[in-house]
Amino acid sequence: MSKILQFQLQHFRNIEQASLTFGEGLNLIVGDNAAGKTALIEAIWTLASGRSFRTAKPHQLIQQNQSELVLFGTLTEADRIHKIGLARTSDKVTLKIDGELAKTQADMSAKLPVQLLTPESHRLLEEGPKARRQFMDWGCFHHNADFIHLWRHYQRALKQRNHALKKRLPASQIQLWDAQLVDAAEKIDVIRADYITRLTPYLVEFCQALMPEITVSPECHYRPGWPKTAESYRQLLADNFAKDTLQGHTQYGSHRADIKFRFNGQEALMILSRGQQKLFVCALLLAQATLYQQHSQNPVIMLIDDLPAELDAKHRETLLKLLNLLDIQHILTSTAQDLIPVLEPEKAKIWRIQHGELIEQQ
Ligand SMILES: Nc1ncnc2c1ncn2[C@@H]1O[C@H](COP(=O)(O)OP(=O)(O)O)[C@@H](O)[C@H]1O
Ligand SMILES: [Mg+2]
Structure with missing residues (x-):
């Protein structure tokens, strides 16, 4: 306990x-x-x-x-x-x-x-992806002992790469960081995707308990932070090199990941009333709590x-x-x-x- x-x-x-x-x-x-x-x-x-x-x-x-x-x-x-x-x-x-x-x-x-529900929690749906990443990474952190280390490796490589891009250092000094970035990103991607897959059935269950009036089930679509059409993250980094240099930062990667919530193919935010958005966030937290409990016995x-x-x-x-x-x-x-x-x-x-x-x- x-x-x-x-x-x-x-x-x-x-x-x-x-x-x-x-x-x-x-x-x-x-x-x-x-x-x-x-x-x-x-x-x-x-x-x-x-x-x-x-x-x-x-x-x-x-x-x-x-x-x-x-x-x-x-x-x-x-x-x-x-x-x-x-x-x-x-x-x-x-x-x-x-x-x-x-x-x-x-x-x-x-x-x-600990998990937190405040009157601002519905922002999880409304605002940019940062809050949804934090939600997802809470779960990944508590489920996978490697996650925090991978995330730190990723952050370090990203920071160095961005620094090199901003300083307009030679390509070789920028691309020096790519291998670390790719290695961490691919592992983070597997952990996050797996977590969202495991979470979804619990989310379905708690949405039914809290909002029985909604007869369709929610879907969670995990986005890794780079387009699904890309052959691989490694290839995408190579293809986007000129663009990254121009912008002075790394456009794609785990730091841009997100989850899209949908009902019947429509975005949750479009379908749910403000009250239902709050219930949806409750369902997300309860799903996360239940999955954590199953995993850790705590x-x-x-x-x-x-x-x-x-x-x-x-x-x-x-x-x-x-x-x-x-x-x-x-x-x-x-x-x-x-x-x-x-x-x-x-x-x-x-x-x-x-x-x-x-x-x-x-
Ligand atoms: N650093 C601080 N030192 C002393 N009082 C503070 C400090 N920060 C906030 N407060 C005061 O603490 C009180 C408690 O606020 P809050 O926790 O928001 O109350 P509640 O949630 O019960 O409405 C407020 O009156 C606020 O002005
Ligand atoms: Mg208060």
């Missing part, structure tokens, strides 16, 4: 200090606007991923007039307990796992597999910020039932307690948050 038992935070946004002992099912945080609900969700997400979903400027996370924020989690994984911690000053991050300095954020993320932890803004009453109940059924620990926020159906009161834990102060309800 991977669950978060305890979470402590210090000097994170408007939260001076808090310590929460979570339950294994529903954990509900209730508070008015600006109380610090999103800050709490953001803090857990930051411990798990090293970054915020609200800002690219991490110093904003440190409480005003303080110099350091500290996050600390006690987790269960199978029958083991792990303690992970993150401390951040304006110019330094320190990560620890079980008392030892951790080298990379990826080591932390592997210990704390459930994910689901963070849901402002659930009532996300789903109507009927769908809130359906989602909570599914989370219970799947035995997924969930940490949710809401402006009012009565907007959240508490299906198993004996297992639920509820806090009120006011001006960054958390008080557990009995």
Whole structure:
């Protein structure tokens, strides 16, 4: 079981200090606007991923007039307990796992597999491919131990190649990077394609559960980041060399991958209402959570910020039932307690948050 038992935070946004002992099912945080609900969700997400979903400027996370924020989690994984911690000053991050300095954020993320649903999550469908790549790569990272290394190799080769293109270095110095780029891209491609193939049946299942009114099944079309008509990525790089030189960057590759979601051949965004788009994103996360659970025997932890803004009453109940059924620990926020159906009161834990102060309800 991977669950978060305890979470402590210090000097994170408007939260001076808090310590929460979570339950294994529903954990509900209730508070008015600006109380610090999103800050709490953001803090857990930051411990798990090293970054915020609200800002690219991490110093904003440190409480005003303080110099350091500290996050600390006690987790269960199978029958083991792990303690992970993150401390951040304006110019330094320190990560620890079980008392030892951790080298990379990826080591932390592997210990704390969290998923996030916020009122902005429907952007996954609306916006450019970056969010869809992040979604897909979350799955690839947690499913395949090689993925992170391949991705780092790819990024390094791409950066060097682009640098050489921009500096207009001789062709031989640019093409020096092609072999590494191609090797990593082809392996990344296999992992991503395989992941999307495995994910699709679960997506179909959860779309049916959340949107029974839609009788056709969703399709996921994975795009590797280069045209399917190309003979190979290697050949495409060679064919596009003059164009890449002109533009000063590498046009095609794994950094351009995407997933297209379709119903009956039509783009999901065209078919689904705004409400259904939100349900579709829920279905994607549940599919991902279920596949992860099947693969690792560990459930994910689901963070849901402002659930009532996300789903109507009927769908809130359906989602909570599914989370219970799947035995997924969930940490949710809401402006009012009565907007959240508490299906198993004996297992639920509820806090009120006011001006960054958390008080557990009995
Ligand atoms: N670095 C910071 N230091 C102190 N307060 C902050 C910081 N960043 C944000 N805040 C404040 O924290 C409060 C909590 O905001 P938020 O988490 O969005 O609340 P909610 O989600 O409950 O509406 C806001 O009043 C915001 O101005
Ligand atoms: Mg909020």
